[in-house]
Amino acid sequence: MTLIDYGNGSPAIAGDAWTHVADGAVLPPDRPATISLERWKAGRDGLTGRNLPLGIRLESHERIEEILPDLPRFALIALDFPNLNDGRHFTTARLLRERYGFRGQLRATGQVLRDQIDLMKRCGFDAFELPAGKDAASAIAAFGEISVAYQPAADAHPTAAQLRHRQPVQAMAS
Amino acid sequence: MYAYDGLDETLVRERATQFRGQVARRISGELSEDDFKPLRLRNGLYLQLHAYMLRVAIPYGVLGSDQLRALARIARRYDRGYGHFTTRQNIQFNWIRLADTPDILDELAAAEMHAIQTSGNCIRNTTTDQFAGVAADEIEDPRPWAEIIRQWSTLHPEFSFLPRKFKIAISGSPSDRTAIAVHDIGLSMLHGPGGETGFKVWVGGGLGRTPMLAEALRDFLPGADLLSYLEAILRVFNIEGRRDNLYKSRIKILVSTLGIDRFRDLVEAEWAQIRDSALRLDEAEVSRIRARFSPPAYEATAESGQFAGRRLEDAAFARWSAANLFPHKQPGYAAVTVSLKPVGGIPGDMAADQMDALAGLADEYSHGEIRVTHRQNLILAHVRQDSLYDLWRALDSLGLATPNLMRVTDIIACPGLDFCGLATARSIPVAQRLSERLAEIDERHDLGELTINISGCINSCAHHHVGHIGILGLEKAGAESYQVTLGGSSAEDASLGKIIGRGFGADEIVTAIETIIVTWLELRQDGERFLDSLRRIGPAPFREALYGRE
Numbered sequence: 001m002t003l004i005d006y007g008n009g010s011p012a013i014a015g016d017a018w019t020h021v022a023d024g025a026v027l028p029p030d031r032p033a034t035i036s037l038e039r040w041k042a043g044r045d046g047l048t049g050r051n052l053p054l055g056i057r058l059e060s061h062e063r064i065e066e067i068l069p070d071l072p073r074f075a076l077i078a079l080d081f082p083n084l085n086d087g088r089h090f091t092t093a094r095l096l097r098e099r100y101g102f103r104g105q106l107r108a109t110g111q112v113l114r115d116q117i118d119l120m121k122r123c124g125f126d127a128f129e130l131p132a133g134k135d136a137a138s139a140i141a142a143f144g145e146i147s148v149a150y151q152p153a154a155d156a157h158p159t160a161a162q163l164r165h166r167q168p169v170q171a172m173a174s
Numbered sequence: 175m176y177a178y179d180g181l182d183e184t185l186v187r188e189r190a191t192q193f194r195g196q197v198a199r200r201i202s203g204e205l206s207e208d209d210f211k212p213l214r215l216r217n218g219l220y221l222q223l224h225a226y227m228l229r230v231a232i233p234y235g236v237l238g239s240d241q242l243r244a245l246a247r248i249a250r251r252y253d254r255g256y257g258h259f260t261t262r263q264n265i266q267f268n269w270i271r272l273a274d275t276p277d278i279l280d281e282l283a284a285a286e287m288h289a290i291q292t293s294g295n296c297i298r299n300t301t302t303d304q305f306a307g308v309a310a311d312e313i314e315d316p317r318p319w320a321e322i323i324r325q326w327s328t329l330h331p332e333f334s335f336l337p338r339k340f341k342i343a344i345s346g347s348p349s350d351r352t353a354i355a356v357h358d359i360g361l362s363m364l365h366g367p368g369g370e371t372g373f374k375v376w377v378g379g380g381l382g383r384t385p386m387l388a389e390a391l392r393d394f395l396p397g398a399d400l401l402s403y404l405e406a407i408l409r410v411f412n413i414e415g416r417r418d419n420l421y422k423s424r425i426k427i428l429v430s431t432l433g434i435d436r437f438r439d440l441v442e443a444e445w446a447q448i449r450d451s452a453l454r455l456d457e458a459e460v461s462r463i464r465a466r467f468s469p470p471a472y473e474a475t476a477e478s479g480q481f482a483g484r485r486l487e488d489a490a491f492a493r494w495s496a497a498n499l500f501p502h503k504q505p506g507y508a509a510v511t512v513s514l515k516p517v518g519g520i521p522g523d524m525a526a527d528q529m530d531a532l533a534g535l536a537d538e539y540s541h542g543e544i545r546v547t548h549r550q551n552l553i554l555a556h557v558r559q560d561s562l563y564d565l566w567r568a569l570d571s572l573g574l575a576t577p578n579l580m581r582v583t584d585i586i587a588c589p590g591l592d593f594c595g596l597a598t599a600r601s602i603p604v605a606q607r608l609s610e611r612l613a614e615i616d617e618r619h620d621l622g623e624l625t626i627n628i629s630g631c632i633n634s635c636a637h638h639h640v641g642h643i644g645i646l647g648l649e650k651a652g653a654e655s656y657q658v659t660l661g662g663s664s665a666e667d668a669s670l671g672k673i674i675g676r677g678f679g680a681d682e683i684v685t686a687i688e689t690i691i692v693t694w695l696e697l698r699q700d701g702e703r704f705l706d707s708l709r710r711i712g713p714a715p716f717r718e719a720l721y722g723r724e
Contacts, residue, residue: 063413084212085295087335091412094332099447115196115213122331135204145192148185150325152452153332159452160181160325161459 002136004128011140060086081110090123097124097154114139124154176466178286186283194276218292226270229292234302234320235263235546239533244285246529259522263546297327300342303351304547310503313363314371316346318464333408337415338423355379355387355668358425372396378429381634386426389434402453406445470541475506478559494577512552513576517613521587522550582624583609590630597630599647599654607684624704640664642705644671656683693719
């Protein structure tokens with residue numbers, strides 16, 4: 001697995017400080033860890049004393065609305081894409097960024113394909129776990145292949161309509 | 175018509191370059207066919223029985239003459255010299271080589287065209303009235319709104335991987351020529367309480383395995399809120415729509431499972447959150463797009479006496495005028511339907527030479543604009559009445575003047591088993607034989623408006639459920655079997671056809687349809703339409719004529 005981090009405004013291969021911990025396994029004492037939504041719901045009391053950053057993983061059918069009050073507890077949310085056709089977490093990502101104000105790392109996991117990551121970035125993802133065997137350089141080159149955006153989304157990309165009707169700078173000042 | 179600015183052009187060129195990279199990775203083996211398939215489908219490239227098929231988008235069916243010439247060039251250089259117009263107002267090329275597709279997309283981009291989202295589980299080409307800007311009963315020209323939807327839906331980051339394909343139609347007139355009732359979302363324009371224009375919103379219509387008519391979702395939506403409301407519907411669909419079963423994943427299933435009231439609650443709740451966001455349409459942008467669709471420079475001219483005279487002199491011209499002309503809101507003008515349904519021909523097919531010739535006629539007679547209809551015909555929308563006779567003669571010499579719009583030989587047919595990998599039976603030969611058999615009956619008895627739609631499988635690409643007579647080709651024990659439905663309509667009186675009885679073999683179907691029509695002629699009153707007779711008398715006489723007293 002290769003991690004691409006877009007947290008600093010441009011994509012780069014990054015080391016991964018996080019460990020995804022399987023249900024039932026012990027959390028590492030010295031590293032940030034993610035757990036499943038199921039584990040969080042079942043055993044949150046046992047996790048509250050931990051002093052390390054905590055992350056949560058959602059499968060494609062799981063909904064973020066289940067844990068909205070808990071969002072401040074998580075430094076990372078990992079949204080899983082089981083295949084290219086399951087686009088539910090494109091919506092989850094936008095809601096997290098635009099509606100629920102999530103500022104931590106939003107990570108795409110599973111079948112994260114080169115040809116989808118630019119759209120994922122627009123929806124608010126800032127970290128991408130490439131499946132084993134996928135070419136990281138090719139994936140990095142995929143960002144920004146399409147430079148024009150017709151729609152507002154979770155990123156700061158101005159839309160085509162905004163560019164067309166952008167007020168002159170002097171008019172903004174007055 | 176809409177002309178690209180630098181941003182539109184950049185996007186289409188970048189998308190072509192991106193697809194070139196995807197094709198290169200497929201050809202090098204870096205991408206398997208399984209991985210490539212969803213990528214090529216999102217760009218209109220299907221693998222059919224004999225070759226790749228490329229479906230090119232014709233946004234809301236409007237083409238400039240140079241764009242039609244570009245399609246002719248592509249047909250010649252990369253296909254076998256023809257193209258096939260579809261029920262979604264697009265065009266398909268049936269004999270494409272994978273390695274050529276990047277070059278084709280570059281040629282399309284140079285003509286301000288593309289193949290973006292002409293297939294795949296995303297928002298497809300928005301369709302509209304072929305008489306937009308022409309029809310006298312129009313509340314407002316729907317094309318600027320269709321262009322606004324085109325831009326919003328193009329490469330939408332959130333809605334590019336939906337549970338299933340998604341189709342939107344928009345009508346500017348109370349007379350519905352867009353089949354709103356069978357779309358995932360239908361928008362029909364109307365005046366709001368304060369006189370402002372907006373939309374009535376319909377949702378959950380569709381054909382396929384489970385045909386359903388759309389339900390009313392919202393009685394009035396202000397124009398400025400169009401995109402936020404669409405986004406709310408799509409968001410609910412993306413999260414709530416089924417993904418476990420291909421045949422239950424369209425929004426119609428979600429709407430019918432939840433019930434329209436519960437579905438509406440979800441949409442309205444979502445909409446309340448995003449209504450005042452950047453999605454609210456900026457009046458400056460709406461005006462910019464609207465200006466692109468301002469009417470052409472009509473010449474002041476009265477109703478033409480010459481036109482009336484020619485119709486008296488020439489019976490063939492009179493017949494064509496009666497069938498293929500549509501009244502224009504500009505006095506002295508008419509909108510002309512160019513039939514792509516010659517008797518015995520393949521519905522919707524057009525040769526490259528015909529395309530070039532028609533592009534010339536559009537320049538000469540109709541302000542350089544051509545439109546594609548969802549009935550697989552073409553329109554020259556702005557023709558002076560005193561030019562009609564010359565235009566008709568030119569069209570006739572090209573084989574494009576069959577006087578049959580909405581008549582029994584104006585058959586809608588999908589490519590069927592002659593091309594399509596999904597088909598279970600052939601459509602084209604049935605359409606050809608039917609049109610040959612029925613042309614003569616129509617000439618003798620003047621059958622009036624009577625539509626026939628032939629689909630080669632349950633996916634219903636030819637919309638057989640909404641044909642006055644629908645034919646569905648199935649495979650039964652290794653042989654083709656054609657099921658007949660009666661009573662469908664996609665107009666403002668929309669209804670779904672009902673199956674009349676057991677299916678017919680390939681050698682029986684033409685005679686069966688003829689039997690239905692002959693039976694009807696004996697029961698027809700005062701020149702009524704087949705559909706109206708059927709609604710009056712019911713299906714029993716037809717069942718008896720087809721199957722006897724069983």
